[in-house]
Amino acid sequence: MGIEELVESIGSHVLTTTLGKVVGWGRGNSVWPAQFGLACCAIEMIATATAGVDIARFGSEAMRASPRQSDLMIVSGRVSQKMAPILRTVYDQMPEPKWVISMGACASTGGVFNNYALLQGVDKIVPVDVYIPGCPPRPEDLLNALMILQERIKAQGILPRQ
Amino acid sequence: MSSRGPLFAENLVVERGISAGDAWVTVEPGNIRAALQSLKDDGYRLLVFLTCVDHLADASRKWPGRYELVYQVRDMESKDTIRVRAFVDGDPPRIDSVHDLFPPANWDERETYDLFGVVFSDHPELTRILMPDDWVGHPLRRDYPVGGEVVEFSEEHKIWQTAPEDA
Amino acid sequence: MSETEGVTITKTGAPGAFGGELLTVNFGPHHPSTHGVLRLIVDLDGEQIRRVKPVIGYLHTGIEKQMEALRWQQGVVVTDRHDYLSPPINNLAYALAVERLMGVDVPPRAQVLRVIMSELTRLSSHLVWMGTSGLELGAMSMLMYCFRERDTILDMNEEISGFRMHTSYIRPGGVYADATPRFLEMLEGFIYAMPGHIDEYENLLTMNPIWRSRTIGIGRLSPDDAKVLGATGPMLRGSGVDWDLRKAVPYSGYESYDFEVATSDDCDCYGRYLVRIKEMREAVKILRQALDKLPDGPVNVDDRKMLPPPREELETSMEAVIHHFKLFTEGYSVPPGDVYVAVESGRGENGCYVVSDGTHKPRRVKFRAASFVNLQALERMALNHMVADMIAIIGTADAVLGDVDR
Amino acid sequence: MNDLYNNQVGHWVIVVIAITALLLVVLTATAYTVWLERVALGRIQRRPGPNRVGPFGLMQLAADGVKLAFKESFIPADADKLLYLLAPTIAVGSAFLAWAVIPIGLWYNVQYWIADINIGVLLIFAVSSLNVYAIVVGGYSSNNKYSMLGGIRSAAQLISYEMALGLSLVPTFMIVGSLRLRDIAEYTVHWGWYNGAIPLIILTPLGFVIYLIAAVAETNRAPFDLPEAEQELIGGFLTEYSGLKFVMYYLAEYINMITVSALAALLFFGGWNLWIIPPVFAFLIKVILLLFLYIWLRGTFPRLRYDMLMRLGWKVLLPLAIANVVVTGVILVATQG
Amino acid sequence: MSTMTLGGSDLDASWFLILGAILFIIGATGVLVRRNPLVILICIELMLNAVNLTLIVFSRQLQNLEGQLFALMSMTVAAAEAVVGLAILVDIFHVREVEDIDELSEMKG
Amino acid sequence: MADEESTGKPEHPTPLRRPGERVPAKPEGKRPGVAADVAALAGGLKTTLSEFFRPVVTTEYPEEKTTRSERYRGRHYLRRYDNGLERCIGCELCAAACPVGCILVIAAENTDEHRISPGERYAKTYEINMLRCIFCGYCEDACPVQAIVLGPEYELSDTSREKFIYTKEKLLEPLPPDVEARLRAPSSPHPGPPPKGGRGQADPLPDVEREKTI
């Protein structure tokens, strides 16, 4: 029985609802971030992983060094013009599905450094799912963003991202 | 300031003074190596930093040259510090490298080259250090715009607070 | 494959000592072992490092240019962000420089508060260093323990200044605001608890044979080399040179505190580790003394040209309103001149060279970054060591890339 | 030996059912070992660990599994595709194979095993030595220098510590006089008034210490986790693996961890014999405590450097293990004539 | 054809011997055909394995342990051979890339 | 530009090891004995085990939250007077003080029939780009009428850039009641810096969990 027949027989709504829910639940509750610490926010990102608020409660403590095993890129800190192409390469190396959180004012817009050296917003080179304002945001803020992202992922289910 | 050592004996000093408690001397740019060598012989063995100041359109006084190179040296025994200045002009401005007298000057000179375009003669590896290799211009010169973007608001506006009016 | 992950390896064609060829390996700039966005080009002979070439600039933020675009008092928020592990110390260097140019002296209470914030910052900076270095060498619990105490310090930062990391607490002319009673109470408790925590870190690392064998004899830097290379801070003191700006060129009343300069004759990574541990203990000692001697009085200079008037005056005095408007629209101007002020941060000499042309914006602000100079010694320290030791060496050099690249 | 190959159909049915059950049990146990590690490591660091997905975070592993299963399966360009896919399979296969000979005491005098063969321990070594292929081939086929360096290092590490691991157990075999795991677990002594089972750790404590260290190294766990020392080599041989293939390696690592813990429980702690506690629980308690020991070590110690690791294996553990064998032999000869 | 009773089946020693012969021949062919010195070493190992199989078969057939003991010895020898052979190859590879075993007949490095 | 200067010179002049110099040997004589090593390892294990049996220090974030300091610089609010008039008088001092330039104020004249604020002018447009804001609190310091204050809220993450441009309507939302009450209290007129010089600003201490703070 081919995959089309399978879909026919169990009905496409099952794929998009039941299976979609399960997959969305799995993906949402197991978001492994890639280490992409750049500056001040990176320290707060590390702090998020430590005992203070403990991102492990959300199942996201597995900060893999290799982008191949990551689902989420937390761009934490200022992205310089020199760093931008590298950031893009790392993003490209992550397998689908993948998400991006832009942490802090510098990553999102450049913040106070409205000048020649910084990329004014990481969303110019990678699609950003959640922005966190703050310079740097509190660790709780990152968790809040992660929860917003989890809702998004769960709603997205198995469908490809828009 | 103690006017000790051979620096003053050799008449390298053009001008000297104290600014906000810091002793400084000015030397001819051609003599910079000799001046720093004599200071080093005198015990000022630590080059604290080396940088450049761009005096373009600076009305506060009459400057001998557009680019002022600043060398801060310190004697770690007597805890004296002294600032050596040299004024250069031209495009690109040139001065002798002191990386072999003071090893930390190596990166400092590269940085000054990168950000100000000051060429240090005989520097072994005078390439950009902070900016990408293919960058055009020297960002810390006063005539280089700060850059950046207009802050987003919901409506168009012309006010842009952080843009410097006179660069 | 990936350039980013890693690593491109090319054969140089030159013979190495082990019969193979030398390999040029490129680590970074986004690589977990490089303590931030540092890129290293390493010539390897087998596992031995023959040459290291750090490539920096991946975090170049244009901070010095930004300072020129901002007014004197606005610049404080930018100084927070170059060495992002010790914002108040950066503030202090800048504030001292501006005050020297302006020719003002801050009141004694402000001085003591500045010392308290500096030492808290030194502690938190060392804690971050120890946590991340521990993690890099595989001691993952160290990260958790160190960041736990760091969180306490950040809570205190928040209590006194309203923000965790980038406090902008120390400003030209004084400090942002007086300490609250709750802050002093938290500080009291912290001073009481911290020595026990330091003991705990030492239990985990100091005598641990694995830690010792990974650090002792690794990354040696003789006292002469350290001086010639311009190293400062724990890098210099870890090589046995007794040099601390707090003792050598005292500022903010450091001369009136009783503390020892931590040095170690080991001249290696272990020595630098010991120096930092000792400095943490000394910092607690200074905090104790500062808290005991905290005098009453104002925390800002009484100069309406430099600092805004108290809020209650705005309602009564027209003159105060005018000062207020003038200060926030065009700021104050600083007399022409230049000054260099250096303070001792967790990483070494954190200097600020300020040139004023008499206007309300600085002509030039140069930050003398300790990490920038210390990083140059990496080449010397890493030579002939194994690749795996590079982590320990970079770790104990404690280069903050934001400070290096500015 | 011959009982394995008799042609009674009933035997084969039992074996097939047993294999299926064992697969399920080991898989579940692996999942919860991962959970145990994350929680215990968290507690060592004064944080709760996963606790938001399901009660006590018990569903965390299910979420991870679902996510990884639906992750894009990625094969690096220029990789040797056949070998790249083969390597994780070897890892999981060899890890599961070891469970063929590990007996589990279910109830008093009721043990369970798939193959109660005479050379049980040796078979475990044999199949675990195949793990090297998974690592080297995985590293080689990824076409990434990190992976390859990680793979080669790891293989050298496995081979080095296999020697110490094997030799550390020889005193046990000498004392018991059998390689059958059931015999070792049920080893009894008759010392004066005492008649009964005795954990062999009392007789060869040094053997246990060497076994423990070597086993940690064999399973690539901290502080010997150089093959995937993330701070040095990104993810070692795992760098290029993603999705299900990564899961397989991950699974293999934890199965191996349980295997060596179970083996230690059988060899040194009397297996399922523990006072009046029912055998199956006694066995579980011992295995869980040993697993905790692993996690505890990981939470405490820094990582060794590669050359130190080799030095420890060859210059410390191996001589010690040999000396242990010799001394045990001398004592045995002296006491038993 | 007397004694090989393996679980009651009529598998006899010839089956094993033929398998051993086939493996040996394939190995020998490899040595002749392949040019890469490493692969040639591997093929030699294959031949040794085939020989071991016959040793074990005869040991079982004759119910005499000597065959197994000899197989163990031959494994040891094979291991020693592999180690030394590889060490030599590595030494040569350090000097130059060898793609053809015939290159090694030249007496220069 | 620099190429012609860099020919014919050694590539890197910082002091390298002298030719032939090897890795220095590990210092002798400082090595503790095996017993000390084992004791140190055991000490480490004991430390981690003792931590294992102590309670966790984690804040279970979305369910429980730590209290923010009174000076905390979080989300901005525009305040009103009790009679409903806006405090902001459109003086643009906040925009001028902002180091980031993330505040946009466009003022308009008040008229008697259309009175928004007590002064002559009011802010027709008042926008803050929250994504660019660095929460330095300069706007609060600059405001002469305490119209803009930084409240204690920090969970501001959102999914698109446009949502971060906080318009006047959004900023004029009522402050959290406790903060508003504190601001109205005669003893503490301002959530920012208290009047200079006094040590004993008698603010009630929120009870802090000792274990966590220290």
Added chain:
Amino acid sequence: MAIAIFLIAAVMAVAGAIGVVAFQQPIRSVLSLVVVMLALSILFLLLSAQFVFVVQIIVYAGAVMVLFLFVIALFGPARELAKTQLRFQSWLAGVFVFVLLVLIWTMLQGIQYRQPERADLGVFGTVQSIAVGLFTTYLYPFELTSILLLVAAIGAIYLSRKKIDEPEGGPVDGLRSATGTGGEPPPSFKT
């Protein structure tokens, strides 16, 4: 049952053996040989040679072949060039195979095996029986093998040793010339 096991193992072994010869990349040849060895080890188990079965896996598959793998991984995937194959070599090999096969076939026709020695199959091939054999009757050859191993180990170490008898400073200087970091250290360094 035994026939089924034999046939599976035999097919695996032959396929692996063909793989050894046929694969172009050495690493695949090595892995094919591992397959052969595992298949053979199953046959050993079938033939009551338990100990040899385990040794086959541990020593051969687990150690010797890993060594090959190491060398290949270290020196990269050197492929054979087709042109280096001699034209009539494969032809000759074919003849050789054919001749050998015919030879063995004829030899196996009507073969009579010697009468077995009637060992107890319950303990035949166990570790204990092997140990008794090795440490009593065959102690001398056993010790000789260990000497052989020692010699091989020493030889291997000698061949792959680090060349330490170099002039002082040689490698560093060699490196400098390679990477352009030549020359004396700067004068400032002579503190």
